[in-house]
Amino acid sequence: MTQTAMLEISDAELLGTRSETRRSKRRRSSGLGDRKGIVWRSAIAVVVALVMIFPLYWMIVVAFSPRGEVFEPTLRFWPSTWTLENFARVFDLYPVATWFGNSVVIGVFITVLTVVVNLLAGYAFARLRFRGRNAVFILTLATMMIPVQAIMVAQFKLVSGLGIYGTYWSVILPGAAAAFGIFLARQFFIGIPDEIIEAARIDGAGQLRIFLQVVLPLCKPLIAVLILLTLMGSWNDFAWPLIALSDNQLFTLPIGLLYLQNQTAPNYNATMALALISVIPMVILFLSFQRYFVQGFARSGIR
Numbered sequence: 001m002t003q004t005a006m007l008e009i010s011d012a013e014l015l016g017t018r019s020e021t022r023r024s025k026r027r028r029s030s031g032l033g034d035r036k037g038i039v040w041r042s043a044i045a046v047v048v049a050l051v052m053i054f055p056l057y058w059m060i061v062v063a064f065s066p067r068g069e070v071f072e073p074t075l076r077f078w079p080s081t082w083t084l085e086n087f088a089r090v091f092d093l094y095p096v097a098t099w100f101g102n103s104v105v106i107g108v109f110i111t112v113l114t115v116v117v118n119l120l121a122g123y124a125f126a127r128l129r130f131r132g133r134n135a136v137f138i139l140t141l142a143t144m145m146i147p148v149q150a151i152m153v154a155q156f157k158l159v160s161g162l163g164i165y166g167t168y169w170s171v172i173l174p175g176a177a178a179a180f181g182i183f184l185a186r187q188f189f190i191g192i193p194d195e196i197i198e199a200a201r202i203d204g205a206g207q208l209r210i211f212l213q214v215v216l217p218l219c220k221p222l223i224a225v226l227i228l229l230t231l232m233g234s235w236n237d238f239a240w241p242l243i244a245l246s247d248n249q250l251f252t253l254p255i256g257l258l259y260l261q262n263q264t265a266p267n268y269n270a271t272m273a274l275a276l277i278s279v280i281p282m283v284i285l286f287l288s289f290q291r292y293f294v295q296g297f298a299r300s301g302i303r
Contacts, residue, residue: 056279062272063087086273090260096274098249099256103235103278106171106252110234113176115226119219121177122185123211127197137186144179148239156243170244175234181226188222189215224289232282253278 063086065079090096124130125137159170192215200214238254245251251259257274260267 056283059272059276059279062269063276065269067267067269086267086269087277089267090270090274090277094256094260094274095249096253096256096277099251099253100277102168102250103252106168106241107231107234109168109172110175111227111230113172114178114181114230115223117177118181118185118226119216119223120211121182122187123189123215125182125186126189128207140179140182152240152243155240159244165244166246166250168250171237171241174240174244175237178230178233181230184225185222188219192218228285228289231285235278235282 061077061079064082064084065086066081066083067085121140125133155174156165159165159174164170164173196214197210200210205214235252236254237252238258241252242255242258245255248259253274257271257278260271260274
């Protein structure tokens with residue numbers, strides 16, 4: 001081997017070693033940058049979580065604190081004495097159990113009707129071919145831009161004309177469909193592969209059988225999202241039930257909370273206790289459906 005060839009081999013080895021060194025440095029710097037990014041994102045997430053959780057934490061503190069402690073000049077982040085006095089007082093003086101039951105009944109009926117209507121309408125807009133389909137869908141989406149307050153007078157006349165004013169149905173029927181839920185269902189059904197539906201159609205299945213036995217089993221994330229959004233919306237709804245319900249025994253928890261606040265000598269500890277009773281079921285529901293909630297939005301194409 002000549003000296004020139006040996007020099008060329010040495011230069012090539014040197015260049016290869018330098019290139020590998022540069023790649024190793026880039027990998028180390030990239031890994032360090034990724035770790036720093038994860039640390040910063042985690043820190044921001046923790047701060048945001050603390051900000052979001054603090055109102056719930058403060059509600060718990062006031063609800064379990066003795067009456068009047070909230071007005072003390074010294075700010076307390078922990079009750080001086082844990083007590084259930086506020087909860088006992090609320091249940092003794094007000095029909096909280098009845099209000100809770102009313103919220104459950106109205107919420108369950110609205111959720112069942114809304115989920116059924118949204119699924120059927122979303123499937124029709126996504127998979128059926130009929131004249132004026134796009135126009136009807138756009139008109140449905142346009143209703144989302146109309147404020148709820150703008151149609152309350154019309155809704156009041158409608159429920160009065162039907163003779164259901166002051167009953168559960170005056171709250172349930174107007175909330176039996178949601179334009180956003182129909183849009184969400186349509187986007188989800190569009191994402192289902194056409195081959196699955198065509199295979200079922202070739203096997204002789206009709207539209208109803210395809211929907212019930214083929215499409216619906218694939219919709220667990222969508223159904224979870226619709227249940228969560230609808231139940232939370234109906235549970236926290238205040239304005240329309242306040243108008244549609246006149247009997248104290250038919251009030252829901254949000255109306256009962258207002259009724260408690262309007263007392264001549266308001267008890268803020270008791271008010272927080274009732275607010276906590278109203279919030280806890282929704283927190284449990286969200287934590288239970290959280291995984292499906294994320295999947296449903298992801299598969300619907302909404303970011």
